[in-house]
Amino acid sequence: MSTNNLINPNDVLGFTKVINGFKGSYGIDGVLYWEDSNGNTIMGTPNWSEDGLVPFEFSDADGNLDSISTLYIRNYPTKVEQLIVYFNTLLELTYSVDDLKERVSNL
Numbered sequence: 001m002s003t004n005n006l007i008n009p010n011d012v013l014g015f016t017k018v019i020n021g022f023k024g025s026y027g028i029d030g031v032l033y034w035e036d037s038n039g040n041t042i043m044g045t046p047n048w049s050e051d052g053l054v055p056f057e058f059s060d061a062d063g064n065l066d067s068i069s070t071l072y073i074r075n076y077p078t079k080v081e082q083l084i085v086y087f088n089t090l091l092e093l094t095y096s097v098d099d100l101k102e103r104v105s106n107l
Contacts, residue, residue: 064104
């Protein structure tokens with residue numbers, strides 16, 4: 001599958017810039033960040049380390065960081081399906097912030 005058939009950060013931010021209190025931004029380092037008002041950040045950049053994959057990481061306000069999961073967008077044939085699964089995953093992660101904060105604080 002060519003990268004033309006895969007979502008990219010511009011596709012994601014073109015759909016929405018806020019989800020469940022997390023504001024999306026595209027950093028100068030190329031990472032797609034979703035940050036809430038408490039300084040919790042979810043990073044999820046399509047095709048970051050490999051085409052067709054979205055690695056998700058979480059960082060709390062203290063800078064504790066951990067890898068959460070990897071989404072295989074290449075398993076979904078259309079950009080619409082990829083966006084749906086991306087935002088479903090992101091929404092699930094935003095609802096799990098307390099668990100994620102506990103997880104990274106115990107590292």
